[in-house]
Amino acid sequence: MKSFADMINVFYGTYTEAYCKNKGLFVAYKKDGETVKAITRMIENYHQELVKIDAGYILGGWQEFIIENDPAGIKEMLLEILNTSEWEIEQLKIVLQGLILGTTALRVGKDEDGYPRICHLPISTSIISNLENGWDIEYYVYENNHYNSYHEISTSERYQRWKNEKLEMDVDTSRYEIPFITIFQNRPTIDPTYENWQGEPEWNIIAPQLDEINSSQSRLSMIEDRYANPKLIAKGIMHDANEEIRKDTNMLYISQEADISYLEYQGNIIAPVLARIAELKSSVKDKCPELILQDLTAVNSGYALKIRLQTLKKKINTLRSIYFPVFERYFSLLLKLQTGNDYKVTYHAEDAIPEDTETLLKEFLSLRGLDIISDRTIAESLGYDYDAEQKKVAEEVLSKVQRPEENEQEGEPPIMLFGSAENEQEKVSTIPKINGKEYEPV
Numbered sequence: 001m002k003s004f005a006d007m008i009n010v011f012y013g014t015y016t017e018a019y020c021k022n023k024g025l026f027v028a029y030k031k032d033g034e035t036v037k038a039i040t041r042m043i044e045n046y047h048q049e050l051v052k053i054d055a056g057y058i059l060g061g062w063q064e065f066i067i068e069n070d071p072a073g074i075k076e077m078l079l080e081i082l083n084t085s086e087w088e089i090e091q092l093k094i095v096l097q098g099l100i101l102g103t104t105a106l107r108v109g110k111d112e113d114g115y116p117r118i119c120h121l122p123i124s125t126s127i128i129s130n131l132e133n134g135w136d137i138e139y140y141v142y143e144n145n146h147y148n149s150y151h152e153i154s155t156s157e158r159y160q161r162w163k164n165e166k167l168e169m170d171v172d173t174s175r176y177e178i179p180f181i182t183i184f185q186n187r188p189t190i191d192p193t194y195e196n197w198q199g200e201p202e203w204n205i206i207a208p209q210l211d212e213i214n215s216s217q218s219r220l221s222m223i224e225d226r227y228a229n230p231k232l233i234a235k236g237i238m239h240d241a242n243e244e245i246r247k248d249t250n251m252l253y254i255s256q257e258a259d260i261s262y263l264e265y266q267g268n269i270i271a272p273v274l275a276r277i278a279e280l281k282s283s284v285k286d287k288c289p290e291l292i293l294q295d296l297t298a299v300n301s302g303y304a305l306k307i308r309l310q311t312l313k314k315k316i317n318t319l320r321s322i323y324f325p326v327f328e329r330y331f332s333l334l335l336k337l338q339t340g341n342d343y344k345v346t347y348h349a350e351d352a353i354p355e356d357t358e359t360l361l362k363e364f365l366s367l368r369g370l371d372i373i374s375d376r377t378i379a380e381s382l383g384y385d386y387d388a389e390q391k392k393v394a395e396e397v398l399s400k401v402q403r404p405e406e407n408e409q410e411g412e413p414p415i416m417l418f419g420s421a422e423n424e425q426e427k428v429s430t431i432p433k434i435n436g437k438e439y440e441p442v
Contacts, residue, residue: 013042
C-alpha cells in the first residue's frame with residue numbers, strides 16, 4: 001500500500017531522511033556521519049499551486065442541481081440539506097484530498113436530530129480495508145484536548161461505528177443499496193506499489209522533477225550559508241597567537257608573514273546547477289498546462305494557447321467525470337434518507353474554460369437547427385435549469401394572454417388571438433396552449 005502519510009509529508013514539504021536517501025536527494029551529515037546537518041526542503045511548490053488550480057476548475061464558479069421530472073420542493077430540500085452540511089466547504093475538501101492523495105472519501109448519514117448530512121472523510125492517517133461490498137476504516141480524531149479512536153464499517157447492508165471501542169451506531173442500510181461511506185480514486189493507476197483501490201495523485205506526474213528542483217535548490221542554499229557564515233583560513237599564525245592580530249573597526253592587522261583568506265568553492269558550479277533547475281522548471285510547466293497559463297507571456301502564439309486550453313479542458317472534464325457521478329449518487333441517497341423515495345440528481349458546473357459567448361451561441365443555434373442537440377442541452381450547457389425556465393416562460397405567456405389591455409397600455413403590441421384584421425373572412429383560432437390547456441382571453 002502506498003503510504004498516505006508519506007504523500008502528505010512530501011506534498012507539504014516535509015522531506016524525511018529515509019525518503020531523501022531512497023530517492024537520491026540531498027542530505028548532508030555532520031562529522032559523525034550520522035547526524036543530519038542539512039536536508040532537502042521545499043523551495044518550489046508548483047504541485048501545491050497545481051492542486052489548488054485544478055480544484056477550482058473542477059468545481060467551477062457555480063453548480064447546478066437538476067432533479068429528474070422536477071418534483072415540487074425536492075430541489076429546495078436538497079439545497080437545504082447541502083447548505084446545512086456546509087457542502088461548499090466539504091466538496092472542496094473531498095476534491096483536494098483526492099488530488100493530493102490520489103484517493104478520497106465521503107460519508108452520508110443522519111445527525112442527532114435525524115436530519116441527513118454529507119461530509120468528507122479524512123483518510124490520510126486512516127487504516128483502510130476494502131471489503132467485498134464496503135469499507136472498514138480506523139482513525140483517530142483530536143477532540144477536546146485528547147485523541148479519540150473511531151472505527152467504522154460501512155457496507156450496502158449495514159453501517160456500524162465505534163468510538164473508543166464502544167459501539168455508538170448500528171444501522172440496517174440494506175434498503176438504500178449503497179454504503180454510507182465511499183472511497184474512490186482520483187485517477188486509476190497500474191503502479192504495483194498502490195493497492196487496487198488507491199488512485200494516482202494529480203501532482204504525481206511532476207513529483208520527480210520537483211524533488212530534483214528542491215534537492216538542487218537545497219544544495220545551493222547550503223553554499224549560500226557557507227558564504228553568509230564563512231570560514232577563514234589563517235596561514236603563518238599560531239592558533240593561540242592572538243597578539244599577532246589586531247582589529248580596528250573593519251580592518252584586520254596581521255604580521256607580514258601571515259595570511260588570512262575565506263574558504264571558498266573552486267570552479268564554476270553555480271551556473272550549471274542553475275541551468276539544470278531552469279530546465280526542470282520548464283519540464284514541470286510543459287506537463288501542466290494550467291501552470292503555463294498562469295503566465296500567458298510564456299505562450300508564443302494563439303494556436304499554442306488554443307492547444308493548451310484544449311488539453312486543460314479535457315483534463316478537467318476527465319476529473320469531473322470521476323467526481324461528479326459519485327456526488328450525484330450520494331445526493332440521491334440524501335433525498336432517499338429524507339423522503340424514502342428515489343430521485344435522480346444531475347450535477348453541472350461552470351465550464352472549466354470560459355467560451356466566447358457569441359461564438360458559442362452561434363454554434364448552439366447551428367446544431368439546434370440541424371436537430372443535433374436539444375433545447376435542454378443548450379440551456380444546461382449555459383448554466384440554466386431548463387425545466388424551471390420553461391415554467392417561467394409559460395407563466396409569462398399566460399400572464400400576457402390574460403392581460404392584453406395592460407400589455408397594450410405599456411406599449412407592447414397586442415397579442416393577436418385570431419387572424420389578421422386584413423382577412424376577417426378567415427378568422428382562425430390561435431388561442432395559445434400551455435401544458436396542453438387552452439387559455440381563453442379575459
